[in-house]
Amino acid sequence: MSEIRGIYTLWLREVKKFLREKPRLINAICQPLLWLFIFGTGMRFSSGMPGINYQEFIFPGLIVQAMLFTAMFMGVSVIWDREFGFLKEILVSPISRTSVFLGKMLGTSTDVMIQGIIIFPFAYLIGIPVHIFMVLEALPLMILITIGLVCIGLTFASLMKSFEGFGLIQTFINLPMFFLSGALFPLANVPTWLQWASYVNPLTYGVDALRTVMMGDTWVQLFPISLDIMVLLCFDIIMFVIGKTAFCRVE
């Protein structure tokens, strides 16, 4: 019981901090709009993807991108907690390490989900029909994507000593995972090496699954959705174990 209260407390703190930071929220809303309207419109009218509206195509990809970047940024906030000393206050409390990790993980995951959900209403602006059932189908998939990503962020935060290394995460985790997920271009026509590089990226399966539920018949699935879900589940479990192990080692 006391562990659950501890987890709840840490969860609440993460969510409160996320919602209070106004610049971050403004950014969370505006950045996807730029992608959708400028990048999306530009690509729609210059590159031919017969039978597919490019903006509709990248919409699920942008949700995943926003979630990916938020997960990394918020996950790494553990480093701030350490820098400002608050991590010590949590770590010397009677709450177990596992619970501290769970609280942090669930809190950050909630932030990431909020960030993903914020983007849904924009679908109307570009004329994609968003159905309530579509959202209900998409949410569990988004949760599966979120947990694995947040655990990656927390793993790096546990291993990194200072915030300076965040640039490396941008370059070597965020961008490759984003570019190789099929979020921006279909993977059907690219060279084989790029295809394979994308297939080892768990986000590819996340984007594929989201498109399957959001685009309906216009989207030709890369994989059956059951396989997508299986891969995401494995991704979550593996990253959870790695993240928890790394976090429990923090001194």
Next chain:
Amino acid sequence: MKPIIETFNLKKQFGPYTAVNNISLTINKGEVFALLGPNGAGKTTFLSMLCTILRPTSGTALINGFDISRESAQVRRSIGIVFQDPSVDTDMTSRENLQMHANLYSVPVAEQEERIKQVLELVGLSGRADDFMYTYSGGMRRRLEIARGLLHYPRVLFLDEPTIGLDPRSREHIWDYIRNLRKREDMTIILTTHYMEEADRLCDRIAIIDQGTIVALDTPSVLKQEVGGDIITIRSDKSQVLSDLLIQDNIAGHVSYHNDEIKISVQDANFQLPGIVEYAVNAGIRIDHVTITKPDMNDVFIHYTGKELYHGETPERTGRIAMMKRRRAR
């Protein structure tokens, strides 16, 4: 008197360096106990082991009857900690910081509001409960940390350098609050400090710690008595030579040489000073200046460790940088 903390040959080694060397001591319920020592003496390491943050290399300790190695959760519930470095979440209000703490330490929800009110009152922050912590001054943050450490009714409160980096007025405030605590809450307080005055004025007993071992442990008055009835301080252009001679011929009391000054602790300076002056004259050494004082904690410290404690902030910083460099070098 019942013991609340007992340590048994507590030891911590970092590689070849021994930070805390076989410390055994007993602290009684209701005491205000100081660990006094220079930076790097092992105070914080010793405290960290008691707080179950660091695992001892060997030996163990009991706090409130719980073993620090095997029953860390119970130990953590029994103690409150105020760290040397700030540890509040500045993006939250002080009430929120306290609520988080109360939940982490399972303070019953029904009691939380009342308890938060109490501790805020105790440290004089009642009016600022709903202000964000980044609007607080350093002294106010410290006070909130003390309030937070008290929130879950700890049996023992650890204060690691509670007044470091604070201006004299804030320091006086914190001292007042600590004195108040003694009266109002039934609790044992253990603080580390390198300010003599702090240990002298606040504490029942003082342990002087140097290079990982306890070199003296007693009440401030006994410690001062042991140093002697009077301190004779002599300055001369040949201080070092005179000091060596005094020790060699065993002329009077306990002689220590520091900062171009000789300090001699004697029973009664009125009788012993003439002999010392005569000895110096016979040895051909001219004495420039003599003062007679009653011993203070600084003299006690020099008496036991042969060195003076650092004052101010500069040595603290160089100490830390040096430590970081040492760590990197390894």
